Each structure stands twice: as C-alpha cells, then as structure tokens.
Amino acid sequence: MTTTYDVKFWTVYRNKSSKTPSYVARWQVGGRRKTKTYRTKALAENFLSDLRQAAKRGEAFDTETCLPESMTKAKNAATWFAFVQAYTVAKWPHLAAKSRDSMTDALATVTPALTKDEPGRPDAETLRKALRRCALLPEGRRAELDAEMSAALRWLERASLSVRALEDAPTVHAALSALSLKMDGKRAATTTYRRKRAVFYNVIEYAVELDELDDNPLDKIKSKRQSLKIAQEVDRRCVVNPQQARELLTVVTYCGRTRGWQMRALFACMYYGGMRPAEALGLRETDCFLPNEGWGRLTLEQTRPEAGKQWTDSGEVHDDRGLKHRADKETRLVPIPPELVAILLAHIEANGTAPDGRLFRTSKGRPFSASAINGVWAHARTLAFTPVQVISPLAQTPYDLRHAAVSLWLNAGVPAPEVAERAGHSVDVLLKVYAKCVDGQREIANQRIDAMLTA
Structure with missing residues (x-):
C-alpha cells in the first residue's frame, strides 16, 4: 500500500x-x-x-x-467487531470524554449481539469488560488483559458477523433488542435506548460512507420505543422555594466534616446563579466580579464534567471542556445577587483557590467527585426536610437547585430570552423544559376566559 x-x-x-x-x-x-x-x-x-x-x-x-x-x-475490516474497533480509533480524537464513554458503552452492548452461535461463548459481563476496558479503546489506553478477557476477545474475532449481515432485517432487530435491555435483562430506560441507538445508527452511517453497506437499514425499521414521547419538562415538585434553599445551604455546612462547608458556595452557585454542576466546578476566581455592595457577575467559560480517566485526554477523572452547546472559548455572562456575592467572598477568604484559580476543589486540588457532592447533598436533605419531604422529589439532586433558579427567574417576570441567556438554554428549550414551573399562568388564563364569558 x-x-x-x-x-x-x-x-x-x-x-x-x-x-x-x-x-x-x-x-x-x-x-x-x-x-x-x-x-x-x-x-x-x-x-x-x-x-x-x-x-x-x-x-x-x-x-x-x-x-x-x-x-x-x-x-x-472483515467483521463487525473489527469494523467498530477501527471506527472508535477514527472517531476518538474529536469526541468529548463523555461522548467517548457513551460510544463505547453502546458498542459494548450491541457487538456481542452481532455474533454467530459459536461454541465457548463467554458470559455477558466478561464480554462487556473485554470490550469496554480494551478492545474499544485506542492503543495506549487499553487495560492489561487477563486470561478471561483474552479468551473473550478471541471468541469475538471468530464469532463476529460481517458488516454486510446488517442487510438482513432479523440481524438488525436482534441488535436493537440488545440495545433495549440492561445487563440484568430488564428493560432499559427509553432515553438510554435512544442514546445507544443513535451511536449504532452513526456507526452504520460510517459503513455506508465507506461503501460497506448500500444504505442504513435502521431507516427502514419502525421502532415503537423510538417514537415514544420522553418527558422533558421539569417536575415542579422538585423545585424548592427561597426559604427552603437557604435552609439547605445553611444545613449543608454541618455535613461531611469540612466538605459541607467547602461545598456550600458550590451549591449556592447552582441556586443563585443557575449554574450546572460542571460549570460550578470549573469556576475560577478570575471569572468572578464580586463587589462589596450590589450585584456581581460571573463570566463562565470552563466546565469540568466527570467522565473517567480512560476517556479524558489528560488522564484525569474530570474533563476540561468549554460551555455546553457553545463554541470553544465562548463565554456566558451571569449576573449574581448580593447574597451569592457574599457567600463567594467568604468562601475565597476561608478556603483560597486551587493553583489554577478554581474555587471548588478537594484538599489535593482536584474537583469534587459526583459521589462526594451527592453524598453531602443527601445528608443535608435529611437534616433540613421533614421525613415526608425527604422521600419526595423535592430537591432530590443538586441539579434541582438549577431548576429552582430558572423557575424563580421565570416566575419573577424576567423575560424568557434573558432567562435563557443566563441559563445557557435556547428560548424554545427553556419554555419546553420549564413550562410547568411557571406559577399563576392558569389563574390569569381563567380570569381572561371568565371575562369573555361574562361580557
């Protein structure tokens, strides 16, 4: 060649x-x-x-x-297994860490289904481990193979169907069936199924590009799960009011020894600034304008989503990315009320910053893990809420603080374009997601209808 x-x-x-x-x-x-x-x-x-x-x-x-x-x-590539290995190598460099994780997750689910009935089939867990930890990763990122994983990969090489086998409808249906189930055989969530199906679709499109297939067989198959409507609206029951939010931010300081105190400002950024958790983890002192009086502002540019060492270019657990749905280096300006300004000033004075200026980090300078954040939050809920509230959806996750912030802005009468800009949404997504969290609209509509009926 x-x-x-x-x-x-x-x-x-x-x-x-x-x-x-x-x-x-x-x-x-x-x-x-x-x-x-x-x-x-x-x-x-x-x-x-x-x-x-x-x-x-x-x-x-x-x-x-x-x-x-x-x-x-x-x-x-002679087989589907060899094809997806080449596909992951080709796509890996220009995918975000989370997308890499999602891609290999979907391919590790569907690849064992696209095999012949060869003797010596390994169990599902071993096949998945061999694919996720080795075969579907580029060279240099692969885990060391043990005897079980080596045997599993040798079996896949022998048993894998050809890419052309996807021209047969029963083969495609078998693949979609595998994508619709969890490891325990139970039905996967519709959002999970759609995410994995999208990866499968893109791999087949790549095969079409390379003339390995004439067209995409998924275009011919109607799926009930694909047409199901997914609930996108925020459940208004998860939204805390300002008093409940303040109680949570106070109580959180008593959780997790010093971690709760350090995370108070992190949670405050989500509630008063409407920030996503990954945006708050990426916040640096240079991004903050914190005057002694009045409103301040945050200029958001970085996010630190948690992905896993094997998926990030840095080898760290958290990826270093720009803002969601924005071009690289594009920023978002978020005005913040005096209450959050005071909390951030107190946090910086008490805890300082990481060497790179980040406000929120562990004693070793790393971003807080999702498990640590969720653990402190779960403890705070048990202290701040009644037993009935604890088992309810009310502020069940830290992300619900962001939902509460956006709902508060909308109910305060802030125009939707301004709310969308602060939250980092498009206006149509904003109104679709938070439609049920805007109070008073039904009463106003009833009054207008009543006025017309009695005119």
Missing part, C-alpha cells in the same frame, strides 16, 4: 446532472482527484469532515483508495 500526505479538499457541490437531488464531496490525494456522491448535503459534508479531521491528525492517505489509514482499516 502506497501512502501520501499530499491531500487537498474542495467544498461540496450539488450534482446538477442527477434528476434527484444529490451532492458530491471532492478531494485529491497525491494528485489523484476523487469524488463521492451522497443523497444529502449533510452526509457529503460529514464525510468530507472525517477526511479533514484525519488529515489534521497527521494520518497518511492511501493513494489507491484515497482514504486515510483509519478509514482504510475500517473498510478492510
């Missing part, structure tokens, strides 16, 4: 010679021009984007196929 780094790309164009709309991706490898036609412009641009990303990573291109090494490896 002859390879080269001499690669050029052109923009996608509409194929005018075709009666039905189609779009052409164009690129050149070692002086040889290559084109590929797709039904939609989005598909053509996605394919061209994959090529550009491969070139940016420094991959050599095969002068015969005009594809980068990662795609060539996937195209030459």
Whole structure:
C-alpha cells in the first residue's frame, strides 16, 4: 500500500446532472482527484469532515483508495467487531470524554449481539469488560488483559458477523433488542435506548460512507420505543422555594466534616446563579466580579464534567471542556445577587483557590467527585426536610437547585430570552423544559376566559 500526505479538499457541490437531488464531496490525494456522491448535503459534508479531521491528525492517505489509514482499516475490516474497533480509533480524537464513554458503552452492548452461535461463548459481563476496558479503546489506553478477557476477545474475532449481515432485517432487530435491555435483562430506560441507538445508527452511517453497506437499514425499521414521547419538562415538585434553599445551604455546612462547608458556595452557585454542576466546578476566581455592595457577575467559560480517566485526554477523572452547546472559548455572562456575592467572598477568604484559580476543589486540588457532592447533598436533605419531604422529589439532586433558579427567574417576570441567556438554554428549550414551573399562568388564563364569558 502506497501512502501520501499530499491531500487537498474542495467544498461540496450539488450534482446538477442527477434528476434527484444529490451532492458530491471532492478531494485529491497525491494528485489523484476523487469524488463521492451522497443523497444529502449533510452526509457529503460529514464525510468530507472525517477526511479533514484525519488529515489534521497527521494520518497518511492511501493513494489507491484515497482514504486515510483509519478509514482504510475500517473498510478492510472483515467483521463487525473489527469494523467498530477501527471506527472508535477514527472517531476518538474529536469526541468529548463523555461522548467517548457513551460510544463505547453502546458498542459494548450491541457487538456481542452481532455474533454467530459459536461454541465457548463467554458470559455477558466478561464480554462487556473485554470490550469496554480494551478492545474499544485506542492503543495506549487499553487495560492489561487477563486470561478471561483474552479468551473473550478471541471468541469475538471468530464469532463476529460481517458488516454486510446488517442487510438482513432479523440481524438488525436482534441488535436493537440488545440495545433495549440492561445487563440484568430488564428493560432499559427509553432515553438510554435512544442514546445507544443513535451511536449504532452513526456507526452504520460510517459503513455506508465507506461503501460497506448500500444504505442504513435502521431507516427502514419502525421502532415503537423510538417514537415514544420522553418527558422533558421539569417536575415542579422538585423545585424548592427561597426559604427552603437557604435552609439547605445553611444545613449543608454541618455535613461531611469540612466538605459541607467547602461545598456550600458550590451549591449556592447552582441556586443563585443557575449554574450546572460542571460549570460550578470549573469556576475560577478570575471569572468572578464580586463587589462589596450590589450585584456581581460571573463570566463562565470552563466546565469540568466527570467522565473517567480512560476517556479524558489528560488522564484525569474530570474533563476540561468549554460551555455546553457553545463554541470553544465562548463565554456566558451571569449576573449574581448580593447574597451569592457574599457567600463567594467568604468562601475565597476561608478556603483560597486551587493553583489554577478554581474555587471548588478537594484538599489535593482536584474537583469534587459526583459521589462526594451527592453524598453531602443527601445528608443535608435529611437534616433540613421533614421525613415526608425527604422521600419526595423535592430537591432530590443538586441539579434541582438549577431548576429552582430558572423557575424563580421565570416566575419573577424576567423575560424568557434573558432567562435563557443566563441559563445557557435556547428560548424554545427553556419554555419546553420549564413550562410547568411557571406559577399563576392558569389563574390569569381563567380570569381572561371568565371575562369573555361574562361580557
């Protein structure tokens, strides 16, 4: 195989010679021009984007196929197992840590289902462990194989179906059935099923791009679970009022020895600033304008979502990302009331900051883990609430403080575009998610209807 780094790309164009709309991706490898036609412009641009990303990573291109090494490896894969291994290597560099975790989770679920009935099948837990800890990770991130995992991977290599097997409807149905179940055989949540199905769909689209399949078989299969409506609205029962929020922020200081005191300001950022937990964990002193009087402001730029060491580029448990649904380095300005300003000033004076300026961290300078945050919060609820409230949805998770903040802003009459900007939502998502948390609208509507009926 002859390879080269001499690669050029052109923009996608509409194929005018075709009666039905189609779009052409164009690129050149070692002086040889290559084109590929797709039904939609989005598909053509996605394919061209994959090529550009491969070139940016420094991959050599095969002068015969005009594809980068990662795609060539996937195209030459004899089985589904080999194909998804090549797919994860190709996609890994430009995925966030959480997306990497989600991708391998879905593929570890569906890959054992796409196998022949070969003798010596390992148990489901061993197959999943071998896939998640080794086979579906790039070289250098793989765990050391024990005898069980080695045997499981050898069995997968023998038993894995070909990619072409997905042209048969029963094979696709078997894969979707596996995605719809948990490890214990019980029905998975609809949101989990949809997330895993989306990964499966994208892998098959990649196979279509490489001409391993003529089209995506999932487009032909109707799924009841795919059409089910998922509840997106916030349950108003989880929303605390200001008095309850203040009680929780006071009580939390008595939880977890010194951790509760250190986390008080973290929880306060979620309630008074409407911040996501990962945004609060990424907050630095330089992001804060904290005057001695009046309102302050936070300029949010970083988030520290918890993902796991094997998924992050840094090898740390928490990833270092920009804001959710925003371009890299884009910021969000959040005005904060004097109450939160005072809490943050007291926190900085008492605890200082990490070497990189972060406000919230453990004694070793690391971000608090989700388990530590949830543990302190669960303890605080038992101290602040009545037994009936403890078993209710009221502020059941720290994230519910953010829900309470956004609900408070809406009920205070703050215009929806301003609330959406502070919360980091689009206006349509904001109104859809918090529709049931806006008080007084039904009474106003009833009064208007009554006025018309009695006119």
